[in-house]
Amino acid sequence: EAGVAQSPRYKIIEKRQSVAFWCNPISGHATLYWYQQILGQGPKLLIQFQNNGVVDDSQLPKDRFSAERLKGVDSTLKIQPAKLEDSAVYLCASRPLSWIRQGVDTGELFFGEGSRLTVL
């Protein structure tokens, strides 16, 4: 089974430029997440989709970040304009709608390798 695919793996841009990251989740996974991981920190949720609808985007800086999952499969995360503090790894994760272990929907996530962004 193919894993979560992300591209590009690395991107270097100057501040105020724009960048887009792409994610293709595991086939059949209804829920897709974008996390931001700054060096030395744990992943922080930016946005969560269920099929093509947004479940949670409360921590997405909407003045510069946008994300879409138009057909409920792959997703794009865009930053425009980028700031220095956006330098981070952007992780995409997916999971089935329901993932039950020991009678509990555990929330386990399947991650891609991430896209590392450096803003100069």
Place this chain on the structure above:
Amino acid sequence: TQLLEQSPQFLSIQEGENLTVYCNSSSVFSSLQWYRQEPGEGPVLLVTVVTGGEVKKLKRLTFQFGDARKDSSLHITAAQPGDTGLYLCAGRSGGFKTIFGAGTRLFVKA
């Protein structure tokens, strides 16, 4: 706001030593996961604990969920250089959100 605090933040040990890392919260979680992340890779799930007091073993790794489901520990016996990485705990709240701790960065020297 639910938070997961991990300690220590950084650990450097010799091969063969034992270690324990902790994940604590003031909130109750329905389940808790441990992930390991290697440089340049995404986190990979190690284990999920669900029941208060539960203990799970994965080779030399032992995971425990606190009785009140607010905390967890990961114990590694006889650490090896291949255990080097960032260990993240993550908890699922009553909603659909999975939150992560800041991680414990482990370095095992040969």
